[in-house]
Amino acid sequence: MQQKRWTLNETGNKETVQQLSAGLGIHPVLSTLLVHRGIQTFDEAKHFFRPMLEHLHDPFLMGGMEQAIGRIDKAIAHNEKILIYGDYDVDGTTSVALVYSFFSKQYNNLEYYIPDRYLEGYGISTKGIDYAAENGFSLIIALDCGIKSVDKVAYANTLGVDFIICDHHLPADELPAAVALLDPKRPGCDYPYKELSGCGIGFKLIQAYTQVHDIPFEEITCYLDLVAISIACDIVHITGENRVLAYFGLQQINNNPCIGVKALMGVAGKSNGYTISDVVFLLGPRINAAGRIDDAKHAVELLIACHEDDANAKGVLINIKNLERKEHDLSITGDALSMIDNDQLLIDRKSTVVYNEGWHKGVIGIVASRLTEKYYRPTIVLTRSNGHVAGSARSVRGFDLYEALCGCSDLLIQFGGHKYAAGLTMKPENVAAFANRFEEVVSATIPPELLIPEIQIEAELELSQVDPKFFRILQQFAPFGPENMSPVFLSKNVYVRGVAGLVGNQHIKMCVDQPGSPFFEAIAFGQAEHLDNINGGKPFDICYSIEENAWRDKRSIQLNIKGIRFNS
Structure with a gap:
C-alpha cells in the first residue's frame, strides 16, 4: 500500500476560535472546524447549524x-x-x-x-x-x-x-x-x-x-x-x-x-x-x-x-444498465491494470496514458478515476470512437490537468474540462506522440509531493474529548461534501485494547484508547499490513473520521481510520 503524507491544517485565528467557543458553548476543536469553513461569527454559525429555506437567495x-x-x-x-x-x-x-x-x-x-x-x-x-x-x-x-x-x-x-x-x-x-x-x-x-x-x-x-x-x-x-x-x-x-x-x-x-x-x-x-x-x-x-x-x-x-x-x-x-456498466468497468480496469503492471516504462512514468480501441467509451472516465486512485498520478484512458480516439482524463489533488492538456493541444482535435477532469479527442496516429508529450509536460511541472496521496487533517484531538455532546454537534456539520468534508482528526500515542483482528483479509477491526480515555471501536480499511505492529503493544498515531456505527439496533461511535503511523 502506498504511504500517504499527513497534512495538519492551521488552527486559524485563535481569538475567533475562542469567541465562537464561548458564544456557542462548544469545544474549541469544533470552533476550529467552523473557522476552517469560513465561519467567523455567531450568526454565521447559526445559519450553518440551522439551515432554513428562507436563507435561499432571491x-x-x-x-x-x-x-x-x-x-x-x-x-x-x-x-x-x-x-x-x-x-x-x-x-x-x-x-x-x-x-x-x-x-x-x-x-x-x-x-x-x-x-x-x-x-x-x-x-x-x-x-x-x-x-x-x-x-x-x-x-x-x-x-x-x-x-x-x-x-x-x-x-x-x-x-x-x-x-x-x-x-x-x-x-x-x-x-x-x-x-x-x-x-x-x-x-x-x-x-x-x-x-x-x-x-x-x-x-x-x-x-x-x-x-x-x-x-x-x-x-x-x-x-x-x-x-x-x-x-x-x-x-x-x-x-x-x-x-x-x-x-x-x-x-x-x-x-x-x-x-x-x-x-x-x-x-x-x-x-x-x-x-x-x-x-x-x-x-x-x-x-x-x-x-x-x-x-x-x-x-x-x-x-x-x-x-x-x-x-x-x-x-x-436502469439497474440492468448499471450492472452492464459494472461489467465493462471491471473488465476494462483489469485490462488497464495488467497493461501497466507488465510494462516497466508505464510503471516508471509520472503519468498514465493507456489505449485500447475496443474499450467501451461510456466507462473510460470511471476507469481513469480507478487508475488515478491506484497509481496516484494524472491519468488518461483512451478508446476508439467515430473514427477518432476519445479519452477521459483525471488528475491528482493540486495538479492542473487542463493546463497540462494545453501543452499537448497541437496533437488534439479538441479537449475541454477543468483542473481535475477533462475529455479529449485526437487522431489515431497521434496516440503514441500524445502519450510521450503528456508525460513530458507532467514530469516537467508536477511537484514530487503531489504524486504522494495526502490525508488532510483538520485538528489534533484527545480521545477523551470525544463525548456524546461533541459527536452530536459534529453530526450537525453534515451534509458533507466538497469544501465541507467529513473532518479528519489526529490522535497521537493510542494503544490497541485487547487484540486487533482482520475482517475480509485486508481490513483491521480493533478497539483503541489513550491513557485515561474511554476505548473506541475502530475500523481501518485496506491497512492489514499494520496488524502485527498494532498487536505488538507499542503506541501509534492515527488519523480518522468519527462515525456512528449501527448494528442490530445498537448505535455506537466508531473511528474510521484513514492512516496509521508508528513512531520509530
Missing part, C-alpha cells in the same frame, strides 16, 4: 432572470412549443426532469431532449437544434450546458429558435447570443453564490417563475430531491446556498421522494437514511448508466414518472 439577483421569465411567459401566452434540453449526465438529467416536471403542470406544449453521448457528444448539438427547428420548437431552455455554445446558438438564431441558457460552467471570452444567460459565473452577474449545480440553476428558474405568478413556494420544494442528487453527483461545493438545498433535498429523499427517485432507491437496495455519500455511490451511478450504456432519456423517463408501476419498471431497466 432568484432575480441572477443576471438574465427577468429576460428568461419574460421569454417563457411570452412563449406560454402565444402557445409556442418549448424544448427542455439537458446533458446526459446526472446533473443534466435531473435538471431536465425538474424543469420539465414543473412546467408541464403549468403548460402542455413542451417536450424534452437529451443528446446522444456517442452521436452528439456533450452540450448543445447541431442535431438537437435541427430537431427543434424541424418540429416547430421556437424556444429551447438549455440546462447544465450552453454557456460556451456561441456557434450553436448563432446557428439556432438563423432558424428562428431562441435559447434560454441555464449553466454553471465557466464561460469563454465570448458569450452566446441567447435571449437569456443564467450563469452566476459569467462576467457582470452579481448573484451572491457562484457554485450552484446545473439543476440548482434550473431550480432558481422555477423559483423565479413561482414568485412572478404567485405560486406557493411549497409547490416546488418537492423537487429538492433532484437538486440534492445533482449537487452530490456533480461534486459541487456543499457550502452556502448549495448546503441549504442539499440539507432539505436529503430530507426530501429520505421522507418523501418523487416516485422515480423512490423506485431508484428501491433497486439500489436502501430505502432511507441517505447521506450525500449514499447518493453519490448508490443513486448517481444508476442514473449515469442510462446514458453510458444506452440512452439517458431512460433516466429522465424514470425521474418524471407519475405512476409507481411505470417507475418501478424503468428502475429495473
Whole structure:
C-alpha cells in the first residue's frame, strides 16, 4: 500500500476560535472546524447549524432572470412549443426532469431532449437544434450546458429558435447570443453564490417563475430531491446556498421522494437514511448508466414518472444498465491494470496514458478515476470512437490537468474540462506522440509531493474529548461534501485494547484508547499490513473520521481510520 503524507491544517485565528467557543458553548476543536469553513461569527454559525429555506437567495439577483421569465411567459401566452434540453449526465438529467416536471403542470406544449453521448457528444448539438427547428420548437431552455455554445446558438438564431441558457460552467471570452444567460459565473452577474449545480440553476428558474405568478413556494420544494442528487453527483461545493438545498433535498429523499427517485432507491437496495455519500455511490451511478450504456432519456423517463408501476419498471431497466456498466468497468480496469503492471516504462512514468480501441467509451472516465486512485498520478484512458480516439482524463489533488492538456493541444482535435477532469479527442496516429508529450509536460511541472496521496487533517484531538455532546454537534456539520468534508482528526500515542483482528483479509477491526480515555471501536480499511505492529503493544498515531456505527439496533461511535503511523 502506498504511504500517504499527513497534512495538519492551521488552527486559524485563535481569538475567533475562542469567541465562537464561548458564544456557542462548544469545544474549541469544533470552533476550529467552523473557522476552517469560513465561519467567523455567531450568526454565521447559526445559519450553518440551522439551515432554513428562507436563507435561499432571491432568484432575480441572477443576471438574465427577468429576460428568461419574460421569454417563457411570452412563449406560454402565444402557445409556442418549448424544448427542455439537458446533458446526459446526472446533473443534466435531473435538471431536465425538474424543469420539465414543473412546467408541464403549468403548460402542455413542451417536450424534452437529451443528446446522444456517442452521436452528439456533450452540450448543445447541431442535431438537437435541427430537431427543434424541424418540429416547430421556437424556444429551447438549455440546462447544465450552453454557456460556451456561441456557434450553436448563432446557428439556432438563423432558424428562428431562441435559447434560454441555464449553466454553471465557466464561460469563454465570448458569450452566446441567447435571449437569456443564467450563469452566476459569467462576467457582470452579481448573484451572491457562484457554485450552484446545473439543476440548482434550473431550480432558481422555477423559483423565479413561482414568485412572478404567485405560486406557493411549497409547490416546488418537492423537487429538492433532484437538486440534492445533482449537487452530490456533480461534486459541487456543499457550502452556502448549495448546503441549504442539499440539507432539505436529503430530507426530501429520505421522507418523501418523487416516485422515480423512490423506485431508484428501491433497486439500489436502501430505502432511507441517505447521506450525500449514499447518493453519490448508490443513486448517481444508476442514473449515469442510462446514458453510458444506452440512452439517458431512460433516466429522465424514470425521474418524471407519475405512476409507481411505470417507475418501478424503468428502475429495473436502469439497474440492468448499471450492472452492464459494472461489467465493462471491471473488465476494462483489469485490462488497464495488467497493461501497466507488465510494462516497466508505464510503471516508471509520472503519468498514465493507456489505449485500447475496443474499450467501451461510456466507462473510460470511471476507469481513469480507478487508475488515478491506484497509481496516484494524472491519468488518461483512451478508446476508439467515430473514427477518432476519445479519452477521459483525471488528475491528482493540486495538479492542473487542463493546463497540462494545453501543452499537448497541437496533437488534439479538441479537449475541454477543468483542473481535475477533462475529455479529449485526437487522431489515431497521434496516440503514441500524445502519450510521450503528456508525460513530458507532467514530469516537467508536477511537484514530487503531489504524486504522494495526502490525508488532510483538520485538528489534533484527545480521545477523551470525544463525548456524546461533541459527536452530536459534529453530526450537525453534515451534509458533507466538497469544501465541507467529513473532518479528519489526529490522535497521537493510542494503544490497541485487547487484540486487533482482520475482517475480509485486508481490513483491521480493533478497539483503541489513550491513557485515561474511554476505548473506541475502530475500523481501518485496506491497512492489514499494520496488524502485527498494532498487536505488538507499542503506541501509534492515527488519523480518522468519527462515525456512528449501527448494528442490530445498537448505535455506537466508531473511528474510521484513514492512516496509521508508528513512531520509530
